[in-house]
Amino acid sequence: MVPITTKKDWTSDQEVRWCPGCGDYGILLAVQMLMPELGVAPENTVFVSGIGCSSRFPYYMNTYGMHSIHGRAPAIATGVAVARPDLDVWVITGDGDALSIGGNHLIHALRRNVNLTILLFNNQIYGLTKGQYSPTSEEGKVTKSTPMGSIDHPFNPLAVALGAEASFVARTHDLDRKHMTGVFRAAHAHRGASFVEILQNCNVFNDGAFDGVLARQAREEMMIDLQHGQPIRFGADGHSGVVMGSDGQLRIVEVADVGVEALLVHDAHRADPGLAFSLARLSHDNHSPTPFGIFRDVDRGDYGHMVGAQLAAAAEKKGPGDLTSLLRSNGTWQVQPS
């Protein structure tokens, strides 16, 4: 039976305490609005987060939840998902949480393909600690800890995920609930690890970081909407497109110059993550055309079920565990009463 719920069933009684105007509100609303559509029950849903502004998210969902340790949410959520493949497990994390202190856990959860839906709120700044640069901040970024500008080369979150051969990788942003909902729905439907980067505005410490791409007047020329099976084109009337050069490099071209047939057709189901990786690296800043949508969505065995299958196979072969025979398994001898 499909549970019938409303947004109210998914909303906890806790007061939401993000800064007024924070992009996190939009994401929370999108998730709370989506959940009733997924046909799942709040009691079978777990939200696990790390530390950071975004990681307060589980407190606001009327589900099971854990606000855990900085960076460790993918590991803790792996424990939940492997122990209980029957549960829907979501991971809420940020750019510092997932890519700095928790980078190791993120890539290993992705490579194992644990059945998790990972939402990474990328605001390119440390908000909760009041404004230091993050592993996704652009080079030259002036913050409290980088008064002369950051000299760190930033991570591209999608490239990291694709490098770990994540089976589902997507990007969306906090201003478009419809787009978010579509991506989250697909991420939830995917079996295995789903990784979603959400460009999220921190209006206190990094306001307008994505305006170059997401501002109303910029969107048409800067946002590339990836659709599986469709040529990749964007801009007013689709005048721009993406082609692959003979050197293997992706380039942005005028469609009028090359013809529609020359455009790269997006294939999210390609087994090889190479092309998705190139797409992820099409833009290196927040002022260039940037792809959104589902970069990759491929089937690969999910870890929790594979663990369960080994248990079932062992029980099939050896029968259910019996303590007495376990204790005798290394050979025994009898000492007779004297």
Place this chain on the structure above:
Amino acid sequence: MTDKPRDREPEQISHVVVRFAGDSGDGMQLTGDRFTSASALFGNDLSTFPDFPAEIRAPAGTVNGVSSFQVHISDHDITTPGDVPDVLVAMNPAALKADLHRLDQHGLLIVNSDSFEERDLQKAGYDSNPLLDDSLSQYRVVEIPMTSLTQKATEPLGVKSRDSERSKNFFALGVISWLYSRPTEPTIKWVESRFKDLVKDSNLAAFRAGFNFGETSELFDHPYQVKPAPLPAGEYTNISGNVALAWGLVAAGHLAKLPIFLGSYPITPASDILHELSKHKHFGVRTVQAEDEIAAAGMALGAAFAGHIGVTTTSGPGLALKSETLSLAVSLELPFLLVDIQRGGPSTGLPTKTEAADLNIAMYGRHAEAPLPIVAAYSPGNCFDAAIEAVRIALKYRTPVILLSDGYLANGSEPWLLPDPSTLPDISVPFATETNHVAPDGTAEFWPYLRDPETLARPWAIPGTPGLMHRVGGIEKEDGTGNISYEPANHSTMVHLRAAKIAGIANDIPLATIVGDEDADLCLLGWGSTWAAIDAAVQITRRQNLKVAWIHLTHLNPMPRNLGDLLHKFKHILVPELNLGQLCRIVRAEFLVDAKPVTKVQGLPFTAAELVAAIKGVLAGE
């Protein structure tokens, strides 16, 4: 070969300590292990001490690469692997150099004389051949050309001489098996099941050749025999601490009627628990080899939140990394077990050598006020019971527990009387299934931090339970509701509640008991693997009519509630520890007693003699 009567009757001896020493590649651990198994099946009491380097293959023939296995077999109850070997089997000069100083001053020294060539001697750092000068004159030296005899024995099978090298440990095993009248069947059966084809045949030929060599050569006057020990009747197996601990966890899952989830990262000397548990998937045991120590703990805690028994196994360096997870588990008040197989430290320290110096980090190694229960195993077999006890406390009190073992218990083995599974305790706890509070407006609610008034444990409501959805986290929680709270008075309440919950466990653990003379002036206070050496030392000194008392702790936090009263009865308190006096400082602080430490940090267990000397020193008023 065993059927025909021997022309030389075995001499009965009460016990013997044999030390096999050779190069890391010589198979000494296997040889010792087989000798042990045969002795166990024969019915001796025994205790073993594998002693090997951290390097998998240190340069061959060097002292650094020496791997040894010491076994004590006896016709009476023993607890230690013996202070001083009666027999040393040295497969090369390096082994001789490394271990000769341990041998009894009139001990039997059996050497593989084929490996005492110029080059071998050089690698071991000998200027002259000790077999040719008189440096070994105090010992009974038996030189056997084991390499060439093994070659000759395996040649007819078509074994190349280089390959026959690998069977020479079985030749040595054959010699010692004859010398101590061990039954050969268990070893032959084991070789047949373990090896195949030419390797099997070669090992069997070498073993038989060694056995027959003992019988036919004139090198030994006669064999010896150590009669079976009068152990309590029942069914026994030879068990190491790590296997016992793993089986204890399997049993705990069975007794709690919950699946075991192990998150672990390979680390010496704890990895064998991961290996062992990975074999028992048919018990519903899930094992994940995590990307690091932190993730291993995190996964186990996640599994605990989801309703499994979350366990993580590690050694000192890993315990340091898991500290943040323990703190979160203290705050979340979820059942969680961390198993620490202690080794020499700090840092990488002595990965394959034993030490018991993690008591401080177990007790205090977390930020802020984060008390948790600590259980310590005292013998290889006791690791089984300690695992069940640690899980029992974790489940009942919804708390992280640290279970301490060490490298000596982990790898050492002893005969273990199999417990009857039907007599093991029921340690199951109920999950919360109903709301537990009614709001002023009449709404039924679930308060995740509404405690059991007796145990102070909070309810364990697992995902999948309708109506009990709740959030937990590392931020301070409001007493009762579990909602985020930064209230000063509430934080104080919660810190005190968490402390009171752990302290209250003292009412749920056995009282401390005194072994030996209750009216003695001196009491030894021990914990962990020092049990074996203390037991031997107490027996020895009491046989010499000295009055000695002994208390051994299995619960280090909280401690038995009568411990302070007991300690105050004694004039002298000695605390033997494989650290610089960690428990000693705790009991001094806790009970205001004038306890004195006896310490050893050589990567080795105490010998009984060391503790006998310490006891006599105190009683002589030194």
